Amino acid sequence: xxxxxxxxxxxxxxxxxxxxxEYYYERTKHMWDDQEKVxxxxxxxxxPELFRDVARQKIVSKIGEIALAKNKEKITHDVLIxxxxxxxxxxxxxxxxxxxxxxxxxxxxxxxxxD
Numbered sequence: 001x002x003x004x005x006x007x008x009x010x011x012x013x014x015x016x017x018x019x020x021x022e023y024y025y026e027r028t029k030h031m032w033d034d035q036e037k038v039x040x041x042x043x044x045x046x047x048p049e050l051f052r053d054v055a056r057q058k059i060v061s062k063i064g065e066i067a068l069a070k071n072k073e074k075i076t077h078d079v080l081i082x083x084x085x086x087x088x089x090x091x092x093x094x095x096x097x098x099x100x101x102x103x104x105x106x107x108x109x110x111x112x113x114x115d
Contacts, residue, residue, distance in 0.1 A: 021061035028064030031075045039077070043084055043099055062087035081105065085113040 015023070040059070047055045063083030067075055081100070088096050093114050100107050107114070 020065075021057055024061040024064035024068065025057070028067050028075065031064075031067060031073065033074065036075045036077065036080050039080060039103075040084075042103065043096070046095055046099060059084055059087040078109075081110055082113060085110055 040056070040063075044052060044056055044059065063075060063080055066083045066086070067079050070079065072079055085093070085096065097107055097114070
């Protein structure tokens with residue numbers, strides 16, 4: 001509850017973390033194909049159900065931020081994985097690597113993002 005309060009506080013630019021998350025989601029929601037949506041749901045499945053919606057919002061907004069920064073027209077597999085890694089706390093990277101391995105996704109190209 002306290003964390004959510006902190007996420008609502010405006011930063012130096014006048015927008016809160018939640019404002020930016022919503023901004024990136026709204027700007028990129030049309031860029032998602034069904035295949036990427038399915039992959040996202042598979043990757044997010046280990047997150048406890050109670051926290052899954054909050055985690056999804058954070059991850060989707062980070063993926064959107066990366067897609068916009070790279071001037072992508074669609075959310076690609078690579079952008080999805082990069083955004084997922086960057087949005088995931090370091091303490092959970094071990095679990096994420098295991099999930100990616102279970103999905104037969106090579107983490108070698110993304111290794112620098114885990115460090």
